[in-house]
Amino acid sequence: MLKRHLLAVWSLSTAVLVLGVAGCGTTPSANTTAKTSVTSNENAGPHVGGSISINASPHGPWADVFNPYVPGENQDDIVPDIYEPLVQWNGTNGTDLPWLAKSWSWNKSKTVLTVHLQHGVTWSNGKPFTSKDVVFTMDMLKKYPAIDGNALWSYMTSIKANGKYQVQVTLKKPNATFFYYFSETLIVPKFQFEGKNPVTYKDSHPIGTGPYMLKTFNSQQITLTRNPHYWQKGKPYLETVYYPAETSNESTILGLATGKIDWATIFSPDLKTSFVAKNPADYHISTDSSGFDDLYLNLQDYPLNELVVRKAISMAINRHLLSVIGESGYSTPASQNGVGTSMAAEWSTPSLQAKYAAVFDPTKAKEMLLHAGFTMKNGVMMTPKGQPFTIDMDVPAPFSDFVTMSSQIKSMLGAIGIQVNEDTVSANEYLTKLETGDFQAGICWTPSGPNPYFTQNGLMNTKFSGPIGKTAVGMNYERYSNPEVQTLSGEFNATENPQKQKKIIAELGKIMATQLPVITLLNRNEPIEYSTATIAGWPTSSNPYWNAAADSGPIVVLTHLYQK
Amino acid sequence: MYVLKRAVFYLSIFWAAITLNFLLPRMMPGNAATAVMARAQGQMSPQALKALEIAFGVSSNQPLWHQYLAYLWNTLRGHFGISFTYFPEPVSQVIASTLPWTLFLIGSATIISFVIGTGLGVLSAWRRGRKVADAIPVAFTLIASMPYFWVALALLYVLGFVLGWFPIAHSFSDEQSPGFNLQTIGSVLYHAALPIASLVVTSLGGWMLGMRNNLISVLSEDYITLAQMKGLPEREVVTNYATRNAMLPQITSFAMSLGFVVGGAVVTEIVFSYPGIGYALYQAVTNSDYPLMQAIFLIIVTAVLIANFLIDILYSRLDPRVSN
Numbered sequence: 001m002l003k004r005h006l007l008a009v010w011s012l013s014t015a016v017l018v019l020g021v022a023g024c025g026t027t028p029s030a031n032t033t034a035k036t037s038v039t040s041n042e043n044a045g046p047h048v049g050g051s052i053s054i055n056a057s058p059h060g061p062w063a064d065v066f067n068p069y070v071p072g073e074n075q076d077d078i079v080p081d082i083y084e085p086l087v088q089w090n091g092t093n094g095t096d097l098p099w100l101a102k103s104w105s106w107n108k109s110k111t112v113l114t115v116h117l118q119h120g121v122t123w124s125n126g127k128p129f130t131s132k133d134v135v136f137t138m139d140m141l142k143k144y145p146a147i148d149g150n151a152l153w154s155y156m157t158s159i160k161a162n163g164k165y166q167v168q169v170t171l172k173k174p175n176a177t178f179f180y181y182f183s184e185t186l187i188v189p190k191f192q193f194e195g196k197n198p199v200t201y202k203d204s205h206p207i208g209t210g211p212y213m214l215k216t217f218n219s220q221q222i223t224l225t226r227n228p229h230y231w232q233k234g235k236p237y238l239e240t241v242y243y244p245a246e247t248s249n250e251s252t253i254l255g256l257a258t259g260k261i262d263w264a265t266i267f268s269p270d271l272k273t274s275f276v277a278k279n280p281a282d283y284h285i286s287t288d289s290s291g292f293d294d295l296y297l298n299l300q301d302y303p304l305n306e307l308v309v310r311k312a313i314s315m316a317i318n319r320h321l322l323s324v325i326g327e328s329g330y331s332t333p334a335s336q337n338g339v340g341t342s343m344a345a346e347w348s349t350p351s352l353q354a355k356y357a358a359v360f361d362p363t364k365a366k367e368m369l370l371h372a373g374f375t376m377k378n379g380v381m382m383t384p385k386g387q388p389f390t391i392d393m394d395v396p397a398p399f400s401d402f403v404t405m406s407s408q409i410k411s412m413l414g415a416i417g418i419q420v421n422e423d424t425v426s427a428n429e430y431l432t433k434l435e436t437g438d439f440q441a442g443i444c445w446t447p448s449g450p451n452p453y454f455t456q457n458g459l460m461n462t463k464f465s466g467p468i469g470k471t472a473v474g475m476n477y478e479r480y481s482n483p484e485v486q487t488l489s490g491e492f493n494a495t496e497n498p499q500k501q502k503k504i505i506a507e508l509g510k511i512m513a514t515q516l517p518v519i520t521l522l523n524r525n526e527p528i529e530y531s532t533a534t535i536a537g538w539p540t541s542s543n544p545y546w547n548a549a550a551d552s553g554p555i556v557v558l559t560h561l562y563q564k
Numbered sequence: 565m566y567v568l569k570r571a572v573f574y575l576s577i578f579w580a581a582i583t584l585n586f587l588l589p590r591m592m593p594g595n596a597a598t599a600v601m602a603r604a605q606g607q608m609s610p611q612a613l614k615a616l617e618i619a620f621g622v623s624s625n626q627p628l629w630h631q632y633l634a635y636l637w638n639t640l641r642g643h644f645g646i647s648f649t650y651f652p653e654p655v656s657q658v659i660a661s662t663l664p665w666t667l668f669l670i671g672s673a674t675i676i677s678f679v680i681g682t683g684l685g686v687l688s689a690w691r692r693g694r695k696v697a698d699a700i701p702v703a704f705t706l707i708a709s710m711p712y713f714w715v716a717l718a719l720l721y722v723l724g725f726v727l728g729w730f731p732i733a734h735s736f737s738d739e740q741s742p743g744f745n746l747q748t749i750g751s752v753l754y755h756a757a758l759p760i761a762s763l764v765v766t767s768l769g770g771w772m773l774g775m776r777n778n779l780i781s782v783l784s785e786d787y788i789t790l791a792q793m794k795g796l797p798e799r800e801v802v803t804n805y806a807t808r809n810a811m812l813p814q815i816t817s818f819a820m821s822l823g824f825v826v827g828g829a830v831v832t833e834i835v836f837s838y839p840g841i842g843y844a845l846y847q848a849v850t851n852s853d854y855p856l857m858q859a860i861f862l863i864i865v866t867a868v869l870i871a872n873f874l875i876d877i878l879y880s881r882l883d884p885r886v887s888n
Contacts, residue, residue, distance in 0.1 A: 060847050061662065061839040063650040070651050071600045071616060076607070146619035149612035181609060199619050200652040219661055219839050221738045244738055247837040250717070251733045254725050258732075291606055396602075398850070427602040428594030428852055435598065435613070445606035464610065474610040524606070 048226070050563025051240035052535055055252050055264045056550040061219035062245050067203035068186040069140075069147035078222055078243055079186065081555055082124075082208035086115060086134070087183035088556050092289045092342045092547035094450030097556060100129070100187060100209065106496060110174035113182075117165045121231040123189050124213045129231075131161035136190040138169075146199045150181035174493045176501075177457070180449055211236040211559050220245045237537070237562035256283070256529050264529045265550040267401070269328045275529055282533040287525040288549035289342040291448030291455050292334050293327075293402075295409065295519035297391075298440050299478045300468055303383050304391070308372045310516040315365035316416045317409060319358050323522055326405035331522040333358060337509025338456040340523045347452050347505050356513040358520070366416040381417030390419040394442040396430035402443045405521070409443075434477040437468040445524055447475050453492055453501070456508040460485045460517050480517035537561040566886075570876050574869050581865040586635050589854045595622040596648035599851040620648055639862065645855035649847045655859045658844055663826065663863070665735050666833075666840035669756055670825045673763035678818050680764070681771025682811075688772065689779035690802050701773060708769030716762040716835040723758060730758045733837035759836045763829065774817065778810035785809075812882070816875055823871030827864045 056077040065072055068079045086101035098104075104115045121129040138159045141148040155178045158170045171178060188198075192207050206214055209231065212224035224241040244261070246252040253268055255261035257278045265288065268274060276283045297304040297313070304310065319333035334340060337356040339348040370376070373384035381389040391413070395406045403424070410420040420441070425433070433439040447458030458464055462481045464474025472479075485508065492504045512520070528548045530538055537560040539548050546556045594602075597616035601608060638645065644655035684700055691697035707715070724732040731737070736751040782788065783806050791801045830842040841860060848856035880886045 060649075060843045063653045063658075065650070065653060067652075071619070072649075072651055076604075146615055149615045150609050151611040151614070154611075200646065202652060220734045220736075220837075242738070244734070245837065245839070246733060247834045247843055251720075251835075251837045254720075254732050258725065258728075399605075426592075426594070427850065428592075428599045431598050431602045432594040447610055448606065458610065471613065472610075473614075 046234075046237045046537065046560075046562040048234075048237055048239060050238050050534065051242060052238050052262045052558075052561060053242040053244060053255075053260060054550055054554070055244060055246050055255065055261050055266070056554070057265065058246050058248050058252055060245065060247055062217070062222050062243070063219075064204045064217045065202045066206035066214065067198060067201050068188065069144075069149075069198050070200075077550075078224070079206075080210070081212040081224055081241065081558065082206050082210045082214065083186040083188060084208065084210045084555070085184045085186055086117075089180065089184055089450050090547050090556075091448070091549060093346065094343060096183075096450065097546075100134075101183065104179075104183075110494060110496060111171045113169040113171070113179065114162075115167045115169070115183075117167065118231060119165060121209050122229045123191075123207050123209055124227045124229055125207050126229055127189070127191065129187075129189070129209050130164045131167045132164075133190050134167045134187055135159050135161045136194070137185065137187045140188075140193060140198055141185075144197075144199055150185070152178070152182055152185070156182075176493045177449065177454060180454075211555055212241055215240070232559060236559045238535070238558070241558070253529075256531070259531065259533055262531045262533075262535055263550045263554075265526055266529060267330075267527060271328075271527055271529065279531075279533065282531050284530055284532065284538075286528045286530070286539075286548045287330055288528055288547050289340055289523055289525050291446040291524050292338075292340065292520050293331060293405070293443055293522045293524050294446050294459075295521055296434060296439070296442050296444055296477050297519065298437060299480055299517065300437065301440055302385075303389065304440065306372070307515065308368055310519065312365040312368045312416070313413065313418070314516055314519045315359055315368070316362045316418075317358075317412050317519065317521070318360045319521055320360070321412075322405050322408055325408060326401045327522060327525075330527045331401075331525045334520050334523045336513035336516070336520050337452075337506075338459070338512045338520065339452040339505065339509055340455075342523070343452050347502055348509070352506060352509070356509065362412070362416050369416070376417055379417060380419065388419065389417070390421060392421050392423055392440040394430050394433050394439050395422050395424045396427045396442075397424050398427045405443055435466075435471045437466070437470075437472065437477065437479055439477075443521070444475075444477070446518075448524075451501070452505050453508070456505065456512055457485070457489050457492070460508070460511065461489055462486065463489075478517055480515075482511065482515065482517075485511060532564075534564055535561050536564050566880055567877060570873060574873050578865065578869055581869075582636070582639060582862060583632075585858050585861045585865070586632055589852070589857050590628070592852065594852055596620045596852045596854070597622055599648075599853075603851065619651070635858075639858075644859040647848070647856040648853040649844075649851045649856060655855045658856060659841065659859060659863070662839060662841040662844045665838065666829075666842060667825060668752075669735075669759055669832070669838060669840060670763070670829055671822070672756070673760045673767070674818075674821055674825055676760065677764045677767045678771050678814075678821075681768040682775045682814055684768070685772040685775025686779060686802070686807055689776045689783065692780070701769075701776060704769035704772055707765055708767070710766070712762070712766050713831045713835060715766050716759075716832060719758055719762050719765075720835060731755050735839055759832050759838055762835075763832060771814070775810065775814055778813055779806055782806045782810045815878075819871045819875045819878075820868070823868035824864070826867045827860075 063072060066079055066082060068083050084100050086099060088097040088099045090097070100118055100121060102116045102118050104113060106113055117131060117134070123129055138152070142153045145153070155171050155175050156169060157172055160168050162168055169182065187209070189207055193201070211227055211230050211232070213227045215223045215225035222243040226236055226239050230236065244255070246255060249266045249268055252261060252264050252266045253274050256264055256275050271285055276285060297310060299305050323329055323332055332341060335353050335356040336358055337348070337352065339353065344353050369381060374389065375382045383389050393406055393410070395403055397403065406422055410422060413420050430442060434442055434444055446455050448455055458475050460480050460482065461476060464472060465476035465479050465481065466472035468479065488504050488507050492501060495501060526549065528550060530548060532538060539545050539557060545560070548557055597613055597620055600616050601613055642656070646652050647655045647658050650658050688697045688700045720732055724730045731754065735755050736748060788801060788806055791805050827842065827845070830846045832838065833840045833843040834846065844856065845860045847853065848860060
């Protein structure tokens with residue numbers, strides 16, 4: 001979801017234009033060009049027909065590459081409509097939905113996984129889908145580490161088929177995150193990929209099990225059509241899916257406002273004016289959560305390695321302002337234990353969430369530092385070693401929300417005498433500096449998954465760290481090390497009992513909130529835009545059957561949508 | 565002899581340019597694998613970085629001079645490799661699908677702007693002192709001084725979105741599959757109207773002022789006064805004597821700007837979602853896509869050098885003193 005804030009300059013100027021016109025009291029004739037709505041009959045219910053136009057993210061001209069294992073824009077947005085995983089995961093609250101896998105079970109020691117596949121699934125050319133395809137896909141990942149993006153074969157020892165509809169996986173040792181990564185892997189047909197080099201194979205004529213097939217390709221629009229062989233009988237309802245290539249957030253928002261685009265995941269500072277206001281009855285915004293926006297501090301640097309310093313920094317930051325000014329209120333202030341708002345109901349308790357809620361108290365923050373031996377000299381905070389306390393912060397220029405938040409933090413820390421020097425760099429340089437530990441401070445996203453363990457473990461486990469100067473294996477960019485985390489992680493991997501898991505998550509949350517390896521700022525929420533003008537079947541607050549994100553696996557919602 | 569000398573000169577410049585082209589991207593921090601991770605913003609598992617490095621071959625530890633020789637050899641054969649951004653699409657294919665759009669869009673905008681701008685320049689120099697002629701330079705200097713992206717967005721918003729007169733994105737109608745027929749051509753022209761208009765409006769002023777200033781200084785030359793004294797009609801003096809001489813520097817900058825056409829117009833292509841090479845270049849830079857970046861820079865360098873070479877030859881014909 002790079003998507004969000006690239007091209008911020010343009011987004012600001014569009015906002016100015018939109019406001020300007022609104023201020024003159026002119027009503028843009030946006031809806032005159034909107035798709036003519038079929039005589040609205042909401043009770044018609046699901047039936048085959050109609051079309052939808054989706055833009056999950058801004059990008060340049062499409063390439064005719066549908067191989068799910070190469071990095072590219074099509075792969076994020078379109079390929080999940082064609083190729084399917086064993087299990088669908090709801091990114092917001094972590095619930096799973098059996099998909100190509102009907103059910104699965106573990107042996108006692110959690111090292112052998114048995115997966116039962118759906119019967120009667122066929123590829124879009126009519127050939128049957130069987131365990132052979134699953135085994136072939138996994139073996140392909142083993143043969144080509146370049147496409148094993150989730151490092152599945154660092155956990156697995158073998159995979160084999162037991163008859164046509166059963167697959168058995170053996171692990172080196174129990175691992176709690178394995179099943180998620182394994183089951184979200186898109187399965188490809190053996191007959192199509194056999195003998196190809198999957199690292200460079202384009203797969204321009206994809207054959208999948210998914211609800212849609214490629215109809216036509218041109219570099220500015222990809223058109224998908226209904227798969228008549230789809231295994232969920234009667235689905236999908238929408239006949240055609242269009243993916244126009246929009247190069248910027250702004251052209252996407254204009255497309256949304258004119259009704260040319262029905263569904264998008266685009267960040268813009270003022271969607272209420274630029275989108276919803278054009279047709280409040282039909283234009284809606286929802287959000288999708290994934291992990292957090294955190295302030296990473298290099299724990300190898302003095303005085304950031306001191307707990308009291310991190311506590312003072314955390315306390316000096318007004319997260320409410322960051323949310324409102326940096327993220328237009330979409331992302332919300334987060335509690336410090338690594339359990340996001342959307343996960344809290346299942347994995348935490350209201351009292352724990354309240355206990356670890358962030359406290360904003362700059363006066364106390366300053367007192368804590370002074371108490372720890374820091375001194376104030378002419379309004380500048382001096383470390384006990386007598387040096388002025390300054391922090392160099394890397395700011396990724398293309399991500400306008402991080403730019404805004406960084407300058408907010410600069411003034412918030414400035415208020416207690418800590419001087420922040422901002423260094424604006426490219427997204428690539430910024431991430432390289434975080435990965436190699438060549439930084440003092442920087443705002444970044446966090447790992448995420450179907451439960452808070454993915455975030456907590458991903459941020460604190462030394463397994464995901466690396467020596468300074470070398471690329472970290474995961475997102476332990478701050479280089480935190482705590483044997484307690486390793487022990488808890490081992491315990492989590494060994495259990496399948498949700499109550500036990502919840503307890504471990506609470507323990508890890510306590511470490512996060514009290515040791516502050518990173519400063520948790522906001523629940524990372526992405527705005528989603530959709531229109532009910534011609535299409536029904538969207539998740540609603542009364543029937544929230546799935547998260548409505550247009551990217552990262554939209555097919556659960558897509559198979560529910562139908563023309564009004 | 566002169567042409568040969570120039571040819572050697574341009575070849576050595578070409579070598580320097582492609583060497584820079586090799587070195588610059590490698591001095592940028594980060595690599596293509598990290599760029600993909602940055603683009604995904606946490607949507608990919610952190611372990612994916614390693615797999616990407618293997619896929620792109622960016623972790624290879626070949627010595628720089630070895631990479632350089634391979635690069636030279638591949639460049640000479642026109643082998644540009646595989647683009648990281650559009651992986652695994654070959655760079656040549658990315659360019660083949662984007663360059664024609666850019667040539668058409670920026671090329672026609674440059675020509676239109678040059679013709680109209682030069683014409684207006686002649687008019688405003690010739691008729692200077694009159695209200696309309698004196699207002700033209702002021703008006704276009706004003707427009708030219710506005711930020712380009714603002715003008716483009718304003719056109720897009722007012723004419724495309726609010727009034728709905730023009731399409732707001734793409735190079736032809738999405739409903740059509742491209743084919744060579746009247747309908748497609750109409751659609752292409754219709755889609756190109758706004759982007760071309762935005763480019764013409766903002767670049768017109770430069771051509772006009774250039775022509776106006778040249779012409780005014782030529783008009784004060786003695787031979788013009790002589791022609792006027794001989795009683796030649798004013799129109800003939802301006803067109804046949806003054807304008808022809810004043811055109812020379814205009815032609816030079818026109819040829820040079822034609823050379824730059826292949827570089828595309830990044831902002832135009834982003835604002836109007838136009839599938840040209842400028843946007844591909846922008847993506848190549850943000851994604852550390854060396855192969856694509858190098859190929860596009862190579863095309864730009866080649867086009868600019870060829871344009872300059874042709875101007876040199878043309879000049880030696882127009883003005884024999886140059887060759888000495």
